[in-house]
Amino acid sequence: MRFRAIAAVAALCLLAVGCGGKNEAKPTPTTHEKYVPVVPEKISEGTGACALLTQGEVAAAVGLPANPGDGIQSEGGGSCHWSLRGSGAQSVNLVTLTPGGSPYEQTLSTAPKPIEPLSGVGDHAFIATDTVWAFKGPRVIAVQVNLGQPLSVRKQYATTLAQAAIARA
Numbered sequence: 001m002r003f004r005a006i007a008a009v010a011a012l013c014l015l016a017v018g019c020g021g022k023n024e025a026k027p028t029p030t031t032h033e034k035y036v037p038v039v040p041e042k043i044s045e046g047t048g049a050c051a052l053l054t055q056g057e058v059a060a061a062v063g064l065p066a067n068p069g070d071g072i073q074s075e076g077g078g079s080c081h082w083s084l085r086g087s088g089a090q091s092v093n094l095v096t097l098t099p100g101g102s103p104y105e106q107t108l109s110t111a112p113k114p115i116e117p118l119s120g121v122g123d124h125a126f127i128a129t130d131t132v133w134a135f136k137g138p139r140v141i142a143v144q145v146n147l148g149q150p151l152s153v154r155k156q157y158a159t160t161l162a163q164a165a166i167a168r169a
Contacts, residue, residue: 038075040072040073040074040078041072041073041074042070042072043070043072043073043078043080044068044069044070045068045069045070047073048071048072048073048078048080049071049078049079049094049095049096050069050078050080050094052080052096052141052164052165052168052169053069053080053082053092053161053165055067055068055069055082057161057164058084058092058161059084061092061145061157061160061161061164062084062092062145062147062157064084064085064086064147065084065085065086066082066083066085066092067082067083067084069081069082069094076097076098076099077095077096077097077098077099077140078096079093079094079095079096080093080094081093081094084147090146090148091145091146092143092144092145092146092157092161093142093143093144093146094141094142094144094161094165095140095141096139096140096141096165096169097139097140098138098139098140099138099140103138103139103140104123104124104140107140108126111126111128111133112128113128114128115127115128116128118132118134118159120163121134121159121162121163121166122134122135122136122141122162122166122169123135123136123137125162125166127155127158127159129151130144130145130146130151130155130158131143131144131158132144132155132158132161132162134162134163134165134166136166136169137169139169141162141165141166141169143158143161143162143165144158145157145158145161
């Protein structure tokens with residue numbers, strides 16, 4: 001459920017970037033652009049978004065064994081999911097985007113409130129609910145930890161993992 005919230009905010013960021021800006025000629029109502037479906041590529045540990053963290057880093061940060069990361073990669077970004085071994089649906093999720101424009105300001109305006117500024121992680125960073133949003137150049141990385149731990153603990157884990165991920169971005 002929380003991962004869907006990250007994906008929704010990430011989609012809003014991409015939409016905001018894609019809809020603004022240039023006044024390019026648009027097709028006339030009688031002209032139809034050809035639809036070409038984009039099929040995301042499945043990725044695993046060590047590739048795409050799954051190369052930003054390792055299974056060992058995830059396990060060390062949250063104190064639970066983790067399964068290898070898996071996810072998807074497409075032209076605008078990707079995601080990776082590490083399920084944690086233990087009770088319930090516990091996981092670490094990472095989303096990476098390169099939307100163009102001003103991703104920090106756009107994400108900041110669409111992120112769930114309240115927002116806590118975070119220093120020492122990339123060019124800019126903040127925490128919204130239990131998700132750390134980190135920015136380095138044109139790249140956006142969101143890290144969320146889903147555990148049965150208090151919110152303050154999940155934020156600490158997500159911050160540690162975001163620092164490691166943004167260092168590789």
